[in-house]
Amino acid sequence: MSIPIADHVREIPKSGIRDFFEIVQSMADVISLGIGEPDFVTPWHIREAAIYSLEKGRTGYTSNLGLPRLRRAISDTVQKATGVRYDPNGEILVSVGVSEAIDIALRAILNPGDEVLYHEPCYVSYNPSVALAFGVARAIPTNAEDHFALRAEALEAAIGPRTKAVMLNFPTNPTGATLDRSQIEALAEVCIRHDLTVLTDEIYSELTYDAREHFSIVSLPGMKERTIYLHGLSKAYAMTGFRIGYACGPNEVIEAMMKIHQYSILCASIMSQDAAIEALERGEPAMLRMRREYELRRNYIVSSLNEMGLECFMPRGAFYVFPKITSTGLTSQEFSMNLLREKRVAVVPGTAFGKSGEGHVRCSYATGLDQIKIAMERIREFCEEARRQRTRSAA
Template identity: 55%
Template sequence: MDYSKILSARAQALKPSGIRKFFDVAGTMENCISLGVGEPDFKTPWMIRDAGIKSLERGKTWYTSNAGLAQMRAGIADYLARRFELHYDPESEMLVTVGGSEAIDLALRAVLEPGDEVIIPEPCYVSYAPLTSLAGGVPVPVALKAENGFRLTAEELRAAITPRTKMLVLPFPCNPTGAVLRERHLAALAEVLQDTDILVLTDEIYAELTYGTRRHVSIASLPGMKERTIYINGFSKAYAMTGWRLGYVCAPVPLMKAMTKIHQYAIMCAPTTSQYAGIVALREGDEAIETMRDEYDMRRKFLVNALNRMGMTCFEPEGAFYVFPSIAVSGLGSEEFCEKLLFSKKVAVVPGTAFGDSGEGFVRISYSYSVAHLSEALGRIEEFLKECGHG
């Protein structure tokens, strides 16, 4: 049987994730240090795990409503108002999803018609462009620049808009660069969009991992933007709950109704056990967030200083838990650098090209690992650079 004639052209055109490629190889090697996967090294805080355990012990194992437990949605609404000054109706403007990833997929499928264009700032998380294509849309990458701190500018946005533009993806704080859009940057983008019908999909999964004295600001909180914004967040990064697969999406009622219909048929509901754990995370997790963020902040500064010292120039990321250093000093391309580093020094990092063509010349290094883990990896990277002729 010739499966190439059976599989859909869209599915066959998808490229495997560039993140997983190196992670899978690293998993087969002894004494390999992986700095490749964006997953907290913290365990889910105990009170959250305990809530999940107790829900199982009490037999709370049934389906929830499609939108999620009412108590869960009320908790999300309170959390968003308290932490980010966002105000959504938990009854009509909110849906609990299987991680933020499902929410991204729902948003794209609910609004895109064949040929609709989606502006995607790159480098960025790997799923936006493939999911756009699967929904029949056309990804329009916008290459962000290191000299601008990998931020999307109003001028870049304006230049990318065409009559076919349906949506802008805002992936900030950004995986892989750690870039953050502050309120003034968001206001400039909002001004470009104000007289259009372009929607914004804002993925704020790293909102709680914003460093410095200024807190994260969502574009949905700016005047006139809530009505055109699909807001996505989740529990994986802030609460170290990656395996619980719990996220949510908030949007105006007409958009939410469309997303909920797709969710009904494709998923039914988010995991019940995870929702009971999430309720406690929202209610009691603020201190745990602060503790983990402080630790990440310390690692961030340590890693940026070390990389700059050895010649891998790196701007200081203001969010998430990644650095995105230049590898120009090595004289190698991104893929070649990562392959040689992995096989010669047993250190796994991710090529910048995994996050879009504009990532060439960079690699992503995660600091969701202990300082001891990072220190050993940095020593090996420095040896590798010397062998490449640097230093």
């Protein structure tokens, strides 16, 4: 006798990244450009807030929506970033990472068979999260020539009779893509005309470089009422292990998400919420220091990759580059596996982020510059050898 697994769960493939990292972990001496989390430890004053929380004996549940002071801090932060004011009492929910916020937002709005569009390559959880909410996920491919922008025309062409929502993620994991205000305005116009709900995952918004300001779709007229704004502290504040995210949206949507959250999760951990208050109220200088460091690394990695013939544009956000590797004659999977075996450098095959990632690999620069420099040298050797091999086979 075996316990039968639900069909919609059985059909979901395992994440390609997980298999790959199991191999990485079994090997010694690997430099990893594969990880999607900051190499920085959470700034000390934020860790101290969590320790102090425990010392004070704050070890219980909180309100399902999250601590009121944290919701006020989120409201202020989001207003500063987007110009949009969310009411801490009813328009904000604190979640267990953005991961939970994505899940409950989709479960709250989708009826079985409703379609959700997303731009691809994209974060690995989007497609399965839609399927787990009984929705139908439909990818809109983007490409390197267009710096992985989602064009309004492409969005409009993908809309069908069952399309209910679109998921946006700028700056994008895995490409680092960002959009200009005019491109975002064009997307908003399509969403309004077709009455779509927008889930915007802005987890990397603080990590925007070249002194540019991140611009959110929710800032545009007519968008607050149709947008679920998702954000969290994992990336910009180096707080992945604290598991704090949040969703802001119209009261009826937050109420619906709350129902799922209260029965499945109850609340995010109280000491993590205390630490998040510290991060949002006093963490900006530390966050800006990390951002400066990421920007230096980005400049280095992009010029090194281009010099060695792995074309990539200068991404303006997140901490990833997505170079094209077709000049080596290898597929994304071959490139990543061979590089790992032969040179002990881990990068993620672009196909882990959807079919349109073929021909690319994701390199994260959330790794110290010393390590990045060694990795670049190893990748350079690897590419030279692969190209020599290719010329020999052709001769």
